[in-house]
Amino acid sequence: MPNSNSTAAAEETKVESFGCQEGHSEEENYELVNAKAEMNEVRKENARLKKTLEHMMKDYQSLQSRFFDILKQESHSKKATMSASTSHIKIEEAHDQLLSLCLGRSPRDPKNISDESRLVQVDHHQDLKANLTLELGSKLQLPTELVLSGPIPENSSEEPKEAEASPSSTKTPRTIGSEDDEASQQANAAKRARVSVRARCDTPTMNDGCQWRKYGQKIAKGNPCPRAYYRCTVAPACPVRKQVQRCVDDMSILITTYEGTHNHPLPMTATSIASTTSAAASMLLSGSSTSQLPGLGSSFGLFDNSRQQQLYLSKFSSSPLLPTVTLDLTSSPSPSSTQYRTFRPSVSFCSSESNINLPTSWGNGYPKFGTPFDRKNQECFQPNHQPSSQVSLTETLTKAITSDPNFKSVIAVALSSMVGGGAASYGSQGVGERLGQHLTQNAKGSASSIFNSLSSSGSQKGNLTLLQPPLPFPESKSTSSSPAIRDKSL
């Protein structure tokens, strides 16, 4: 930086002048000139930064408007399609729509989408239910179960049942429902999927940039190390929780399991991992719509031996009803095999008896993501310590996102599924197949461009803004200070 150079020069001059004890007036003038020059440079720098900021804001706004335009168009086209057709393809789209409504996060802030598009979503769902009911006799059963028999009634999927119970509310879209509904929806959505991050860490927890408050600790069966429970304290009603536990096999490995989606703007340092976990959860939920027999373990997997990182779905032993993505950032050797191993999709939390094994193309040139998680670079922190020294985990994930176009594409699709409603859930088709379709359709136009612009600008803030749209703090969502109000307290 020129500033530092000039400052250093000024300092040198100062020191010399003190040593020589020469005339002060001349020296002061010199310093004054130096200071003025410095100020000018700083002003220039400031102006330059302002321009950059303005430019970024413009980019962001144009992208955002474009994005919502696409969403709107998509909603309209889907509505037309759904009402006019009964073909299987359209039923699959209906599945997509339904599944997208059930993603384990709150991708579309109700305040950010128009009421019109929300109504369209509800209409889709009602049409969809009819279609699914018709399909129950067939083998295409899983998505229905996935949604309708889930352990936690989700708002959208629960809607028809409640409509039956109370005829007066039959046609009332609950997306515009009460605050309690919103809160419960959020809480339920928060329990949809988990993202587990395995990383080598010597300290009790990894610093992921968020503020966490420990609310419990438990010795889990089969692991002598206690499992710690943390709650996000960035916003009072944030539903996000995480569990931290040492791996029983390797005590140096810390398993951090995230659950839920932040309902508040994230700190810069938390964006990467939050985005990554959201995307991973989205991948999980997107890919979970095809099934195998229950209990078969991992679903799809992405192995990259060269980089020794893995992303795979796993059956989470402690909570088999909640699908979990495991992001393995440890440097443990991967099984020697082909460079990319492909697993068939199977979601063990679904007890469907149907067995739909659809070909997937996950292994076809699929992500080589991330950079090696160099243990030397790892920095682990106690919770609530502010990230003065940044997290290598976060950086690693950021690099993983920004450095590899393939991984970017995956997350782009995940993003589109997060924010695009029916735009991206991969029904019962092969995930890769659908992925390709999506990238050639809307996601390509929106999400991919977003990522391209992100990678070109290298802005981490962009990740924050776009992957995890800044949501307003919940002002009236919950009257309680605790986000997790249980039945007993009501």
Place this chain on the structure above:
DNA sequence: CGTGTTTGACCTGCGC
């Protein structure tokens, strides 16, 4: 004194 942690008690879901 405010904030965060600890820890025993309690709740809930699940399997038998």
Place this chain on the structure above:
DNA sequence: GCGCAGGTCAAACACG
């Protein structure tokens, strides 16, 4: 119905 295990609560405690 009972026991077990996971998850959460909340009072007590520690710390700056």
